[in-house]
Amino acid sequence: MTVAALDEVEVDYAGRGKALGPFSLALAEGEITALVGPSGCGKSTALRLLAGLEGPTRGTVRRAPGRGETAVVFQAPTLAPWLSALANVALPLELAGTPRGQARARAAEALAAVGLPTAAAARPAQLSGGMAMRVSLARALVTQPRLLLLDEPFAALDEITRRGLADDVLALWAAIHPAVVFVTHNVEEAVYMASRVVVLSRGPGRAAGEIVVDAPLPRPPGFRVTAKFRECVETVSAALVRGMAG
Amino acid sequence: MNRAVRILAPILLVGLLLGVWEAACRALAVPAYFLPPPSAVAANLASDWPVLLRSAWNTLAMALAALAVASILAQALALAVGLSPVLERAVRPLAVVLQVTPVVAIAPLVVIWAGIDHPQRAIVALAAVVAFFPIFSGAVTGLKSADPDLERLFDLYGASRPQRLARLRLPAAVPFLLEGHKVAAGLAVIGAVVAEFVAGSGGAQGLAWRILEAGNRLQTAKMFAALAVLGLLGAVLHALLEALERYGLRWWRGR
Numbered sequence: 001m002t003v004a005a006l007d008e009v010e011v012d013y014a015g016r017g018k019a020l021g022p023f024s025l026a027l028a029e030g031e032i033t034a035l036v037g038p039s040g041c042g043k044s045t046a047l048r049l050l051a052g053l054e055g056p057t058r059g060t061v062r063r064a065p066g067r068g069e070t071a072v073v074f075q076a077p078t079l080a081p082w083l084s085a086l087a088n089v090a091l092p093l094e095l096a097g098t099p100r101g102q103a104r105a106r107a108a109e110a111l112a113a114v115g116l117p118t119a120a121a122a123r124p125a126q127l128s129g130g131m132a133m134r135v136s137l138a139r140a141l142v143t144q145p146r147l148l149l150l151d152e153p154f155a156a157l158d159e160i161t162r163r164g165l166a167d168d169v170l171a172l173w174a175a176i177h178p179a180v181v182f183v184t185h186n187v188e189e190a191v192y193m194a195s196r197v198v199v200l201s202r203g204p205g206r207a208a209g210e211i212v213v214d215a216p217l218p219r220p221p222g223f224r225v226t227a228k229f230r231e232c233v234e235t236v237s238a239a240l241v242r243g244m245a246g
Numbered sequence: 247m248n249r250a251v252r253i254l255a256p257i258l259l260v261g262l263l264l265g266v267w268e269a270a271c272r273a274l275a276v277p278a279y280f281l282p283p284p285s286a287v288a289a290n291l292a293s294d295w296p297v298l299l300r301s302a303w304n305t306l307a308m309a310l311a312a313l314a315v316a317s318i319l320a321q322a323l324a325l326a327v328g329l330s331p332v333l334e335r336a337v338r339p340l341a342v343v344l345q346v347t348p349v350v351a352i353a354p355l356v357v358i359w360a361g362i363d364h365p366q367r368a369i370v371a372l373a374a375v376v377a378f379f380p381i382f383s384g385a386v387t388g389l390k391s392a393d394p395d396l397e398r399l400f401d402l403y404g405a406s407r408p409q410r411l412a413r414l415r416l417p418a419a420v421p422f423l424l425e426g427h428k429v430a431a432g433l434a435v436i437g438a439v440v441a442e443f444v445a446g447s448g449g450a451q452g453l454a455w456r457i458l459e460a461g462n463r464l465q466t467a468k469m470f471a472a473l474a475v476l477g478l479l480g481a482v483l484h485a486l487l488e489a490l491e492r493y494g495l496r497w498w499r500g501r
Contacts, residue, residue: 067404078395082417082498095403123500
């Protein structure tokens with residue numbers, strides 16, 4: 001079943017011209033799709049369309065999830081500095097009217113699930129970049145979303161931290177099976193995270209290729225050195241080069 | 247630079263300047279009505295301190311009352327403006343005109359309205375006008391200062407307008423409000439002094455009146471003594487508000 005879909009969407013921004021499209025994408029339930037493309041190709045715009053935060057200029061967006069069933073993780077942790085980690089994670093539930101005590105209890109569970117059971121009282125300013133991103137992830141997962149949208153969530157982190165978080169995201173996905181869209185400009189990360197990699201051309205972005213990564217999710221140890229992984233990375237890179245050429 | 251040097255450097259400079267001043271007055275035999283030596287100012291401070299202290303308190307009390315009035319009005323108006331973009335468009339030009347008009351120019355009007363028997367009311371009102379803008383513009387900016395991605399998150403989770411205000415815009419405005427109040431408190435003291443000068447009446451018995459009174463009698467050492475107290479009052483208030491802002495920010499940010 002399709003969770004969300006873009007049908008021949010185009011987005012024009014006043015003063016900047018066309019940012020995306022025409023572009024189509026359908027997300028199946030529980031599927032992880034990576035969107036890869038050069039800077040300015042409109043991948044974040046596509047994400048905002050899927051989230052329902054923006055409307056397309058032309059074309060249609062179809063979304064099955066109701067209120068509170070979509071979650072977004074941005075490039076920065078985007079935490080409220082005046083709230084503790086626990087209160088930040090509980091925020092989506094409290095906005096939806098969940099009683100405070102219950103919301104905080106579920107937030108504590110979500111924090112434990114991302115490996116931060118002891119950080120509940122900490123403020124965002126006291127957390128490292130990787131920890132803040134985990135809190136952001138916990139906030140996205142606390143509502144048990146049907147659609148999880150990740151907008152270059154690891155871009156500001158170091159390599160070791162990103163790899164750890166990539167495995168954690170896959171493990172968390174395995175627990176609640178949301179449909180996931182993962183936007184990145186890192187080809188290896190895209191192949192590692194997704195069962196399907198959609199390559200966008202340079203802006204205004206259009207589909208420049210689609211590669212299915214036929215391997216088990218979450219990834220087995222050592223997946224990055226397998227021939228299959230290397231082959232997929234090369235195929236995606238080649239599609240990206242073609243897309244850059246226009 | 248170690249701690250002792252940091253503390254001693256300004257004290258030494260002040261001591262040096264006072265020493266030069268004292269020596270110059272004595273060596274050049276400057277008349278006391280023109281420039282009294284620091285020793286004469288100090289003697290005046292010692293003999294007049296009860297009056298000066300009472301006057302300083304009167305000035306401070308009027309400035310603080312003005313700050314309270316300005317704080318309430320500015321935040322209430324900023325909130326209304328923050329909720330309605332149309333109202334903001336309507337209010338902005340008026341606010342700017344009132345802000346760029348010097349307080350001394352509107353003082354005579356306010357003195358008339360307050361009534362000649364109530365100079366304190368006029369002074370509080372004028373100081374409040376001066377203190378209004380830093381708080382108002384801080385609050386307006388602060389209410390719009392939330393991270394745009396956090397705003398999107400509130401959209402995503404379908405937050406209502408009151409929820410957005412209470413849980414996002416108001417808390418995000420706190421650092422701007424702290425800064426606005428700090429600036430406003432300093433301006434309120436300046437406003438209170440300027441207004442008392444313009445009111446030109448002894449009814450309020452603030453520090454400005456002490457300066458006016460001494461000036462009219464050519465008691466220059468008395469003027470310097472009042473000025474010294476005024477400077478000290480300003481410096482202490484500033485240090486206090488700096489500390490308050492730092493403490494407030496630490497509470498807000500948790501670090």
